[in-house]
Structure formats: structure tokens, C-alpha cells
Amino acid sequence: MDKQNILLIYTGGTIGMIKDAHTGTLKAFDFDSLLIKIPEIRLLDCSIETVSFEEPIDSSNMNPNYWQAIAKIIESNYNDFNGFVVLHGSDTMSYSASVLSFMLENLEKPVIFTGSQLPIGDLRTDAKENLITSIQLASLHNNGIPIIREVCLYFEYKLYRGNRTTKINAEHFEAFDSPNYPTLAESGVHLKINHEFLRKEKFEEALIVRTKLDTNIGVLKLFPGISEPIVKAVLETENLKGLILESYGSGNATTDAWFINQLGKAISKGLHIINVTQCSGGSVIMGQYETSSQLKEIGVISGKDITTEAAVSKLMYLIGYNIKPEEFQFYFEKPLRGEMT
Structure with missing residues (x-):
């Protein structure tokens, strides 16, 4: 050869x-x-x-x-x-x-x-x-x-x-x-x-x-005691179109009413919120525990076992190509390049 x-x-x-x-x-x-x-x-x-x-x-x-x-x-x-x-x-x-x-x-x-x-x-x-x-x-x-x-x-x-x-x-x-x-x-x-x-x-x-990438995204890492003003400031960032939410374990987060309400309000205005785990390994399984079922109900998208690095990349990519809002969750939760199971 x-x-x-x-x-x-x-x-x-x-x-x-x-x-x-x-x-x-x-x-x-x-x-x-x-x-x-x-x-x-x-x-x-x-x-x-x-x-x-x-x-x-x-x-x-x-x-x-x-x-x-x-x-x-x-x-x-x-x-x-x-x-x-x-x-x-x-x-x-x-x-x-x-x-x-x-x-x-x-x-x-x-x-x-x-x-x-x-x-x-x-x-x-x-x-x-x-x-x-x-x-x-x-x-x-x-x-x-x-x-x-x-x-x-x-x-x-x-x-x-x-x-x-x-x-x-x-x-x-x-x-x-x-x-x-x-x-x-x-x-x-x-x-x-x-x-x-x-x-x-x-x-x-x-x-x-495909060279179109939209960088109007953010990453919010949860921690015990995170305050409402911090979360609100992130969610109300000008031109923010997508947010990676680094949650606990298999996709869990606080069930405080203010937190769920803030996320729900942002999602209703068109913000794409992706749930990824802070753990180095494992997968988000929303609904497995009560502390993640409310996230699923308000429309938070599961990142499954994707890494934060790949989630950031995929979010920039999908937003860059103006995926229709009603199709966005389908395409994010679908493996496109072997990035998730």
C-alpha cells in the first residue's frame, strides 16, 4: 500500500x-x-x-x-x-x-x-x-x-x-x-x-x-447554600440562550421553591437548561429521586452521561444552528457523535 x-x-x-x-x-x-x-x-x-x-x-x-x-x-x-x-x-x-x-x-x-x-x-x-x-x-x-x-x-x-x-x-x-x-x-x-x-x-x-457556534451560554455549578440572588443573576444574564446546570449525583438539586420557580421562569422564556452531573462518572437520571423529578417537570433537559466539556460544545453547536425550540430537547438528548450513551 x-x-x-x-x-x-x-x-x-x-x-x-x-x-x-x-x-x-x-x-x-x-x-x-x-x-x-x-x-x-x-x-x-x-x-x-x-x-x-x-x-x-x-x-x-x-x-x-x-x-x-x-x-x-x-x-x-x-x-x-x-x-x-x-x-x-x-x-x-x-x-x-x-x-x-x-x-x-x-x-x-x-x-x-x-x-x-x-x-x-x-x-x-x-x-x-x-x-x-x-x-x-x-x-x-x-x-x-x-x-x-x-x-x-x-x-x-x-x-x-x-x-x-x-x-x-x-x-x-x-x-x-x-x-x-x-x-x-x-x-x-x-x-x-x-x-x-x-x-x-x-x-x-x-x-x-459546521462553523456556526453561539457562545451565549453559561455553566452554573450547584453547591449547598447557593443563594437566590446568584442564581437569578445568572439566569437573567443578557443574551443568555443556554445554561449547563452542574447538579449533584444522578441529576439532583435543591427543591426550594425559589430555585424551581427561577428555573421554570427562565425555561418558559426560551432558555435551554441542560442537567449534567458534577460526578466524574455516571449519568443524570432525572426522576429517579424526588430531588430531580421537579427539574424534569419544568422542562430541564437531561445531559445523561455527557461531560461538561462536551455539553458546552454541543450547546454552542445546536444553538448556533437555530434548532427549533420544540426539537431542541430531542437533538440534545440524542447522541450525535458518540458523546453520550
Whole structure:
């Protein structure tokens, strides 16, 4: 078979830094000299090209404009490459992987996000393994057909579905987890691909890139003693169209009359409120307990086992495309890219 063509997209982040041997300061890595800095890449049976943001950014500055830029790079190069590896800072990587999964409709090629906890030039870096294995995973194919055909995230020997991930540690190399969905692949002496968990959809239509996102949303995390003025201020935020409500356990919240009334009033005015759990794993099951049955009655939408990162992304995506109010709950509670069970 012909060599697979892989495009590396560098957005910024720790993985793209090297330490100046004289000053000790970190500076951006020139990815045009990738093969010189990481000669092991020559052993991979693929051809690699690179493209970088004109000004690489810290992932804390990631926003919809940069998401659109990543999506457009993939769109314009889609027919010329077999897979894509996006190098990204780890802090907001789960958000970016989630939103790209919604933006890239009918995706039939791998888009793998990766990064590192230590710069690529550090003696103890995790960057080389993450980068090399991500490229290898993006190159996997069966008779020219990519084995992985979705947006993923690779970190510390594990490949995850991107919109199922969350960052769990700022210090350890094992920085990510996928609490409600199994790993797609594991890297050891051999690459173990968990084929049964991969997306296998085949699409008749070509790739469609959806770039409309509406950022007029918010996240409200409940805590014991939360006050009415705080909740009211959030719900009455100007131009607010959607709200992620981080509730307790399986979707529970206080049953105080003022709280239920405030939410009900906001929903009646057209605000979409999504119930997700604060727990790292598990699912919202509204109506299981009395403390969630009232939320269901007033029209709060169940986020099921979606992560907050994916809920934020999906809410921006659906509001951006002006889904009809009477259909909004149906589309949010329906898995669109494997983001919920």
C-alpha cells in the first residue's frame, strides 16, 4: 500500500516548546525541522507534513475563532491526507476535541488531538511518545480505509473518544480520563485497538464543516447554600440562550421553591437548561429521586452521561444552528457523535 499522508496541525501548547540550552527559557518549536529534532519519526511508515498557527497560542486562550481555524485547515486538506494530528495545549484539549467532533460532520478519517505535560526538548518529556503514537494511530488503515474515523484524544498510552474526555490531573503524565466510555486503543509493546468501541458509520455525503457556534451560554455549578440572588443573576444574564446546570449525583438539586420557580421562569422564556452531573462518572437520571423529578417537570433537559466539556460544545453547536425550540430537547438528548450513551 502507498504510504499514508498525515498532516500535523500545531496550535500551540507545551508540546511545541523546547528549552534554550543557554538561557533555560522555553521557546516555540520549529515544526518544519521535526525530523531533525525527533529522528524516530523517520521509522514511521508514513509521510508527514506540518502546518502551524501563525501565532501559536496557550490553550487557555482557545476560543471559537481558533476552533474554526482548525476545522478549516482540516477541510481544505481533507482530500490530500489520510489523517490529522492536532498538537494542542492540554488545559482545554477536551473542549477542543469535543467541539471539533460536532463541527466535522460525516467525518471518515482520524483527527487525533495530543499534547504533553513537559516540553518536547525536556529530558523526561512525554511529548515524543504522545506525538509518535498519535501519528502511528492516525496512519492505521485496512486496505486504504482508515481504522479510526472520528475525533480522538491520545495521551499517556491511551486513545480516547475526544468528546468523552476530561482533564483530571495538572501534574501527572496520565492527565486525561474517559469516565463513561472505554478507551479506543492502548499503547504497550503492541498497539491494542479496541475495535468494538470505535465509530463505524459510513456516510454517503462528503465531509461537512459546521462553523456556526453561539457562545451565549453559561455553566452554573450547584453547591449547598447557593443563594437566590446568584442564581437569578445568572439566569437573567443578557443574551443568555443556554445554561449547563452542574447538579449533584444522578441529576439532583435543591427543591426550594425559589430555585424551581427561577428555573421554570427562565425555561418558559426560551432558555435551554441542560442537567449534567458534577460526578466524574455516571449519568443524570432525572426522576429517579424526588430531588430531580421537579427539574424534569419544568422542562430541564437531561445531559445523561455527557461531560461538561462536551455539553458546552454541543450547546454552542445546536444553538448556533437555530434548532427549533420544540426539537431542541430531542437533538440534545440524542447522541450525535458518540458523546453520550
